Amino acid sequence: MANKKYEIRYLPTFISQFNNILYYITYELRNKIAADNFYNEVVKQIEIRSNAPESYEIFKTIKSEGIKYYKINVKNYTIFYIVKGNVMEIRRIYYSQRNFDNLI
Numbered sequence: 001m002a003n004k005k006y007e008i009r010y011l012p013t014f015i016s017q018f019n020n021i022l023y024y025i026t027y028e029l030r031n032k033i034a035a036d037n038f039y040n041e042v043v044k045q046i047e048i049r050s051n052a053p054e055s056y057e058i059f060k061t062i063k064s065e066g067i068k069y070y071k072i073n074v075k076n077y078t079i080f081y082i083v084k085g086n087v088m089e090i091r092r093i094y095y096s097q098r099n100f101d102n103l104i
Contacts, residue, residue, distance in 0.1 A: 004086065005050055005051055006050045006051075006053055006083065006086050006087060006088040007050075007086055007087045007088065008046060008047070008050050008087075008088050008090065009087050009088070009089045009090065010090045011089060011090060011091050013091060013092060014079075014090045014091055014092055014093055017092060017093045017094070018042065018093050021038070021077065021093065022035045022038070022039055025038060038074070038075060038077075041074050041075065042074050042077075042079065042093070045072050045074050045079070046072065046079065046081075046088075046090060049070075049072055049081075049088070050088050053070060053081065053083050053088045054068075054070075054083050056070050057070075058070060059071045059080065067082055068082060068083070069081070069082055069091075070082070070083070073096065076095060076096050076097075077093055077094065077095060077096055078093070078094055078095075078096045079092070079093045080092040080093070080094075
């Protein structure tokens with residue numbers, strides 16, 4: 001039996017954070033090519049994960065209270081998502097060196 005593909009839903013918080021990162025790379029670091037490459041890699045990794053989003057380790061956090069968070073690492077950033085039914089809800093993206101327990 002083939003894996004079902006999950007619907008991907010991007011929450012406004014993720015979109016805002018992702019846009020800020022892309023803006024920083026493009027305008028502060030003056031590297032549009034790197035920003036484009038990062039954008040493409042993030043979208044690609046989310047698409048790949050959407051084939052079986054629950055088959056990965058659950059991210060353990062002190063605040064999540066019953067919500068199962070999963071993460072995807074892309075370069076120096078970590079994307080957090082949850083699964084609701086057949087929807088993979090993309091919630092946050094943070095620089096990987098942050099303390100996630102205080103953020104999730």
